[in-house]
Amino acid sequence: MAETKTTVTAATAKASSHQPKKSSNVFATLAVPICLVIGFLFFFFVLGNPANFQGNNPEGHPVATGIGKWLGTVYKGGYVVPILISVLLICLTFVIERFLYLGKAKGKFSGSELVRKVQYHLANKNVDAALAECDKQKGSVGNVLKAGLKKYKEMIGNTELDTEQKILTIKNEIEETTALELPMMEKNLVFLSTIASVATLLGLFGTVLGMIKAFTAMSSGGAPDSAQLALGISEALINTALGIGTSAIAIIMYNYFTTNIDSITYAIDESGFTLTQSFAANHK
Numbered sequence: 455m456a457e458t459k460t461t462v463t464a465a466t467a468k469a470s471s472h473q474p475k476k477s478s479n480v481f482a483t484l485a486v487p488i489c490l491v492i493g494f495l496f497f498f499f500v501l502g503n504p505a506n507f508q509g510n511n512p513e514g515h516p517v518a519t520g521i522g523k524w525l526g527t528v529y530k531g532g533y534v535v536p537i538l539i540s541v542l543l544i545c546l547t548f549v550i551e552r553f554l555y556l557g558k559a560k561g562k563f564s565g566s567e568l569v570r571k572v573q574y575h576l577a578n579k580n581v582d583a584a585l586a587e588c589d590k591q592k593g594s595v596g597n598v599l600k601a602g603l604k605k606y607k608e609m610i611g612n613t614e615l616d617t618e619q620k621i622l623t624i625k626n627e628i629e630e631t632t633a634l635e636l637p638m639m640e641k642n643l644v645f646l647s648t649i650a651s652v653a654t655l656l657g658l659f660g661t662v663l664g665m666i667k668a669f670t671a672m673s674s675g676g677a678p679d680s681a682q683l684a685l686g687i688s689e690a691l692i693n694t695a696l697g698i699g700t701s702a703i704a705i706i707m708y709n710y711f712t713t714n715i716d717s718i719t720y721a722i723d724e725s726g727f728t729l730t731q732s733f734a735a736n737h738k
Contacts, residue, residue, distance in 0.1 A: 482642055485547050493540030501529035530685060531692030534660035538696040541653050545700055548645045549707045556714050559639055561593020565721025568595055569728055572603070576732040581607045594635045595721045601631040602729045609733065621730050628726040635722070639715050643708060650704040657697010664690025 504510035506526035508517055516526025528535060561568070568591045575584035581603055588600035605627040609620040668686030 481551065482645070485551075486544055489543035489547055490540045493543055494536045496539055497529065497536035501525050501535075527688065528692055528696075530688055531696070532660060532663060532689045534656060534663065534693050535696065538653065538656055538660065538693065538700060541649055541656065542696065542700045542703075544645065545649045545653070545704050545707075548642050549703070552642060552646075552707075552711050555641075556639060556711060556718075558592075559594040559635075559718060560714070561591040561596050563591060565591075565593065565595030565718060565725065568593075568599065569721060569725050572599060572725070573728055573732065576728075576736070579736060581610070594639065594718055595725055598628055598631045598635060598722050599725045599729070602628040602726065606729055606733055617734065621733055624733060625726065625730055628722075628729065632722055632726070636715075636719065639718065643711060646704045646708040646711070650701050650708060653697050653700035653704060655697075657693050657695075657701070660693025660697065661690040664688070664693060 502512050503522075503525070504512055506512075506516055506522035506529065508514045512526075512529065516523050516530065568587060571587045572584045575581070575587065585600060585603050585607075588596040588603065590596075591599075602624055605624050609615070609623060612620060615623065664686050666686070667689060668683050671680075671682035671686055
């Protein structure tokens with residue numbers, strides 16, 4: 455009977471979690487192609503704007519001064535540049551998305567502070583006040599604690615189970631709720647971890663293409679073509695800079711987000727321990 459009840463609870467929890475996961479998947483599906491389109495449009499129409507080049511000719515050299523000089527120089531990085539720009543936009547998009555989501559998951563105040571408040575109310579046997587604190591926090595720790603407190607309150611009036619079974623029931627409720635919260639916090643981090651590696655490889659690929667152009671100019675008959683040599687080296691360095699810069703942003707932000715998730719996870723674990731220990735102490 456207890457196993458059947460747990461299965462039903464898990465199924466209900468999974469059903470309720472379907473919608474946010476679906477919307478998150480839609481965001482990821484749309485974000486990548488949109489960033490690719492924006493990246494290529496930016497490359498051809500902003501960087502490749504004729505006004506950025508001498509004689510209004512994108513095949514010529516960038517203008518000597520102003521912002522057009524830098525835009526034209528990046529345009530000369532070759533056709534790997536729009537891919538790198540798109541990857542950078544994808545990186546920034548998911549950085550912003552995770553920053554907003556984890557900011558919400560942290561809640562109005564820290565999980566550790568919420569645990570202390572709940573401990574105080576449970577010591578005074580005021581479960582409703584503890585539930586009210588969870589509603590105020592509005593974060594992942596609050597969600598897990600609220601689910602556990604509801605089960606805690608239910609177990610107080612339960613006369614069919616012994617204390618050990620009640621504690622196990624509370625613990626299972628917390629674990630089920632935690633299992634729904636953690637995947638949503640880690641959602642889309644795979645994009646950042648992938649970009650951290652792929653951006654460097656793309657930058658290296660662009661660098662190799664630029665160096666091929668440079669060595670081709672050096673190997674031409676007679677005197678080396680200094681203009682082509684400079685163009686090849688410039689293309690190599692532009693791709694290197696974009697690749698390394700994008701990878702650095704992805705690595706830094708990935709580590710920042712995982713550190714925040716670990717902090718929230720610790721608070722969740724602490725909250726589960728608090729509930730079970732409180733129940734064991736107050737309802738022997």
